[in-house]
Amino acid sequence: MSANTLFNDSTVVLGIETSCDETAAAVVMGGNDVLSSVVATQIDLHARYGGVVPEIASRAHVEAMNVVIRQAISQSGVPIERIDAVAATVGPGLIGALLVGVAAAKSVALVLDKPFVGVNHLEAHLYAALLDDPYVEFPMLVVLVSGGNTLYVEMRGHGDFSVIGQTIDDAAGEAFDKVARFLDLGHPGGPAIDRIALTGNAEAIDFPRAMLHEGLDVSFSGLKTSVINYVRKNPTVSTADVAASFQYAVVDVLAAKARKAAKQIGAKSVALGGGVAANSLLRSTMTTVCAESGWRLVLPSMAMCTDNAAMIASAGWYRLVADGPSSLDMGAMPNLRLT
Amino acid sequence: MIILSIDTATDGVSVAIAEGTRVLASSEMRSEKQHAEVLTPMIDFVRKQAGVSFGDVGAVAVDIGPGLFTGMRVGIASAKAIAQVLDVPIIGVTSLDILATAVGVTGDVIASVIDARRGEVYWSLYRHIDGKLRQVTNPQATAVEECALQVIDRGQSTLFVGNGALRYRNEIELVVAGVLPSFAFADDMAASPSAVVLAQIAHERALRQEWQEADSLVPEYLRLPDAEINWATRSAS
Ligand SMILES: [Zn+2]
Numbered sequence: 235m236s237a238n239t240l241f242n243d244s245t246v247v248l249g250i251e252t253s254c255d256e257t258a259a260a261v262v263m264g265g266n267d268v269l270s271s272v273v274a275t276q277i278d279l280h281a282r283y284g285g286v287v288p289e290i291a292s293r294a295h296v297e298a299m300n301v302v303i304r305q306a307i308s309q310s311g312v313p314i315e316r317i318d319a320v321a322a323t324v325g326p327g328l329i330g331a332l333l334v335g336v337a338a339a340k341s342v343a344l345v346l347d348k349p350f351v352g353v354n355h356l357e358a359h360l361y362a363a364l365l366d367d368p369y370v371e372f373p374m375l376v377v378l379v380s381g382g383n384t385l386y387v388e389m390r391g392h393g394d395f396s397v398i399g400q401t402i403d404d405a406a407g408e409a410f411d412k413v414a415r416f417l418d419l420g421h422p423g424g425p426a427i428d429r430i431a432l433t434g435n436a437e438a439i440d441f442p443r444a445m446l447h448e449g450l451d452v453s454f455s456g457l458k459t460s461v462i463n464y465v466r467k468n469p470t471v472s473t474a475d476v477a478a479s480f481q482y483a484v485v486d487v488l489a490a491k492a493r494k495a496a497k498q499i500g501a502k503s504v505a506l507g508g509g510v511a512a513n514s515l516l517r518s519t520m521t522t523v524c525a526e527s528g529w530r531l532v533l534p535s536m537a538m539c540t541d542n543a544a545m546i547a548s549a550g551w552y553r554l555v556a557d558g559p560s561s562l563d564m565g566a567m568p569n570l571r572l573t
Numbered sequence: 574m575i576i577l578s579i580d581t582a583t584d585g586v587s588v589a590i591a592e593g594t595r596v597l598a599s600s601e602m603r604s605e606k607q608h609a610e611v612l613t614p615m616i617d618f619v620r621k622q623a624g625v626s627f628g629d630v631g632a633v634a635v636d637i638g639p640g641l642f643t644g645m646r647v648g649i650a651s652a653k654a655i656a657q658v659l660d661v662p663i664i665g666v667t668s669l670d671i672l673a674t675a676v677g678v679t680g681d682v683i684a685s686v687i688d689a690r691r692g693e694v695y696w697s698l699y700r701h702i703d704g705k706l707r708q709v710t711n712p713q714a715t716a717v718e719e720c721a722l723q724v725i726d727r728g729q730s731t732l733f734v735g736n737g738a739l740r741y742r743n744e745i746e747l748v749v750a751g752v753l754p755s756f757a758f759a760d761d762m763a764a765s766p767s768a769v770v771l772a773q774i775a776h777e778r779a780l781r782q783e784w785q786e787a788d789s790l791v792p793e794y795l796r797l798p799d800a801e802i803n804w805a806t807r808s809a810s
Binding site: 282283287289290292293295296297299300301303304314329330333334335336337338339340341342344345346347562563564565566 | 607608609610611612613614616617627642643646647648649650651652653654655657658659787788791792794798799800801804
């Protein structure tokens with residue numbers, strides 16, 4: 235990491251996140267001191283469509299953006315002219331949604347005459363875990379599981395990481411959403427399944443664990459299909475048992491691959507990130523796995539699992555320190571990957 | 574008062590800084606893509622050329638549409654953020670108003686017509702009454718033929734302006750030729766709304782303090798998201 239002395243522990247970053255269905259702004263000092271974090275969720279707007287509708291998301295971002303920024307600034311206690319830099323998610327995500335946040339962030343930076351930095355949303359998820367526990371030891375395995383991604387990331391240091399495993403089809407969160415929709419449990423599916431699974435028997439049905447023994451990649455598409463086939467063949471089965479057994483199968487695969495990946499990279503610590511990291515069974519299973527192997531487990535708070543702007547401001551701070559600001563002609567990059 | 578004007582509602586990006594009725598600097602780019610990439614550096618450039626600082630800006634004006642959803646939001650989100658940080662009011666003007674103003678004073682009916690894709694146009698009719706430009710119909714999104722038919726209903730000489738008028742020139746002519754006393758099309762130069770014209774409208778509105786807080790400014794889409802249209806159709810059937 236280069237010593238970019240312009241940015242240090244007292245540097246205050248305003249972060250903005252609009253990549254999907256949360257309009258968020260946060261103020262973070264020195265990369266991990268969260269002074270404020272405001273999230274306006276649009277879940278209700280999209281619920282009846284069974285998923286996020288891009289145009290509806292973009293419209294809601296425009297309407298919420300100013301209020302969310304205003305709240306983040308006022309809750310931080312830092313006057314807006316004392317902000318040192320502005321960070322925004324530039325990708326991956328919905329292009330129209332991303333552009334609202336990028337346009338607003340660049341405008342704030344321009345008017346304040348402060349640097350702007352574009353942030354990779356997935357990289358920000360890696361930093362979300364560190365916001366609660368910044369003094370973690372590397373190498374660290376980050377298991378990033380959300381509606382859009384299932385990634386095993388080897389993190390050797392700040393800004394120094396590589397993807398060592400991922401899903402070859404559905405993301406884990408996507409499987410939760412699809413199964414929840416099939417079982418009529420509503421959207422978003424993760425919390426719904428988590429809740430009803432508490433009342434079911436996780437060993438009632440032995441759903442298949444795909445690719446448990448090959449490499450670090452995972453697959454959830456077959457599992458989703460076998461859940462659907464099972465319920466069609468056994469229409470009287472208890473929904474709670476199906477949800478619990480499905481969840482058990484997903485977590486079993488995620489945890490087995492995490493154990494394998496952590497061993498492979500000689501991890502000192504393991505962190506969870508993304509919306510599925512809020513799943514109670516995944517959290518308890520990973521707690522056991524890490525305790526057995528002596529890895530320090532970093533479990534982000536629920537607020538840091540889901541999309542927020544504190545992680546954007548944090549990742550933005552690390553980017554500023556390492557590489558300096560981005561240009562004001564930066565646009566959105568909807569297909570950005572973690573590299 | 575110094576006003577920063579921003580337009581990204583249709584096929585381009587345009588920025589102007591004016592003091593009263595005098596434009597201090599302006600810039601324009603015509604392309605349907607890259608509004609976000611172009612806009613922020615363009616504001617920076619125009620401000621420097623105008624020789625003013627952001628602290629001198631007393632209001633921000635923006636084209637609120639109708640137009641291309643993704644492109645127009647870039648300008649609106651930017652204008653709202655700038656107005657918020659500067660703590661100045663914002664003036665939202667429709668793209669149809671800007672086009673109608675651009676053609677200047679005329680005795681004809683002015684039909685502002687913007688291409689809405691999918692065979693539709695966003696449009697509204699205007700007239701100069703006692704030297705003032707008045708909107709005489711509510712803005713709508715319809716097939717271009719509907720616009721032409723309503724123009725015929727008025728039976729007056731009409732000047733068509735906007736990229737929608739140029740794109741559907743043949744369709745409009747088919748309906749109005751021989752029916753209206755006369756009709757004409759404003760040329761390519763006036764086909765897209767410009768921040769220079771927006772600045773003119775904003776100046777007049779600022780004199781009357783016709784402005785609002787940045788938080789409450791909303792775009793004028795004139796069309797629901799597809800998902801909502803489909804939902805309504807499904808629910809109705
Ligand atoms: Zn995310």
